[in-house]
Each structure stands twice: as C-alpha cells, then as structure tokens.
Amino acid sequence: MKEKELRRSMAVFPIGTVMKLTDLTARQIRYYEAQGLIQPQRNEGNRRMYSLNDIDVLLDIKDYLAEGINMAGIKHIYDMKQREKQKKQADLKRPVTDADVRRIFHDELLQQGRLQNEQHDAAPLFHKHKPL
C-alpha cells in the first residue's frame, strides 16, 4: 500500500489538466490553495503541479460547496481529518499510556466545546442552500 500512496501524492498534473478533471476554474483552484486546503508542489519554473490526492480534495470541495458548506466549514472538516490522521499515526507508533488517555479525553472535551460554540467563531458553518 505504501507505493500506491506515493503514486497518489506525486505532483504530476499542471493546472490545466486539473481544471478539466475537476471542472473548476484556475481561479477557484488557486483560491482553495490560498485557503490552505491544498498545497500543490511547484516545478522548476514555478508552476503548480498537482497530485491525485490534490484532485480528490478539490472534488470533495466541490461537493461540499454544492451542499452549501462554505470555506470555513470545509476548512474545519479538513482540520478534523488532519487530526484523525495524526491520531491514527501516533496510535500505531507506541502503546497508549494513562497520560495519553487523559490527553485524548481532554482533547475530545475541548473539541465538543468548540463545535457547540461554532456560531461565535469567525464564520458560520453553514450557508445558503439546503438549510437544515
């Protein structure tokens, strides 16, 4: 599985190809990058080069936007995914100590607090269409 991941993270597509594969404009793709949702590589000539993973993220963003979730919400979702990934990595690398258990509990409580108070943050989580 390691080689597959590597292939999926190889930066091989210029923005023109990504535009066709995702049906997004260059403006949108660069904007999502500016929002920190993707981090394409650059080639020697300073041109953005995207991986299959990048394309997956862009397609997900499209879906989320279509569902009415705004950038702030999408960023939140990716922050969560990031945290989950890190947690899994850590879990694989060393046994869980009592201190870990306390920390995890603490983190989770913090997380719940954040979610409940979302509307007080910089931007609302939901937007436009499909009101809940």
Place this chain on the structure above:
Amino acid sequence: MKEKELRRSMAVFPIGTVMKLTDLTARQIRYYEAQGLIQPQRNEGNRRMYSLNDIDVLLDIKDYLAEGINMAGIKHIYDMKQREKQKKQADLKRPVTDADVRRIFHDELLQQGRLQNEQHDAAPLFHKHKPL
C-alpha cells in the same frame, strides 16, 4: 476492468511530466511518436497530452532499446502485440471456423518467414549491446 482501462487511456500528462516520469528527452518522445509507437492526443492548444498507457509504452521502449533492439524491432514487437489483441477480440466475438484456422496458420507461417528474413528488411532486428 472497463473503467480502469479508460483511466489508463485518458490523455492527462503534458510532455514535461512524461519526461520526468520516463527520464526521456522531449526529442526522444516525439521521435518515438514519429515512428508510430505512440499516438498522444493533442489539446486545444496543439500540445501533446499523454496517457498512462503511453507512458507504459515509452518505458517499454526504453527497456527494449537498452536491450539492443532498434526501432524497427520495437515496431515489429508492437505490431505483433496489436495483432494479438485484435485476434483475442475477434475470438471473443465469434466461434472459430475452419477458415479461421487456415488463416491463422497462414498468418503464422508468414510471420515466421518475416522473422527469419529480418536482416534483408530495411533495418536489422538487433543492435549494439548484449549480442546474443
């Protein structure tokens, strides 16, 4: 399997990416195209766009050349592959008749004749390194 084939034949890579993935020069890649070994698509701006299949072929060409086989030999190999593929397709579509058997025999005999007389053709089959 149909979708996978489709993906492998999608023209998504510009020549710069292909150069890196295959470690061939643009000159070489275009030359192999001129020899009919690959048929990359063109985008609206007339730029060559390559598929994963194209890249496979290019990597194979590299190997064949490293083995000392020249263009003529490589073309021959790809002609054979082409014929095999067509034969398989045909076999799947209809039962084999006596006429088919005769034709196949005939073709194979012709093929053998060509191989034996290769040195009388335009170019020799083998080349440089690794003499047999």
Place this chain on the structure above:
DNA sequence: TTGCTGATGTTAGGTCTTATGACATTGCAT
C-alpha cells in the same frame, strides 16, 4: 436600504513550456 464580505470573474504584463523544422553529432554497419 446601505455597506461589507466571501467566492469568483476578468484583465494585464511577464515568464515558462511546448511545437516545429532545420542542422549537427555520434555510432554502427557496409
């Protein structure tokens, strides 16, 4: 309504990449 903000469109000027065609080079094979 008025004004602000988020997401995207559009444009301009500059740089990088690719296309084509020609000529040069290198190594075999005759």
Place this chain on the structure above:
DNA sequence: ATGCAATGTCATAAGACCTAACATCAGCAA
C-alpha cells in the same frame, strides 16, 4: 569512408501559467 538511425541543439512562434489588481454579485448585518 559513407550512409543511416537515434538523438542533441537551436531559433522562432504560440500556448499555458503566474501574480496582482480590480470587478462582480449574492447574502448578510446594521
């Protein structure tokens, strides 16, 4: 030595992409 196969190199033109700035337009707040 000659010829051909495979590749290098160069010039010119055109296409793709970059950054930065300003424009638009819908939704929301005051």
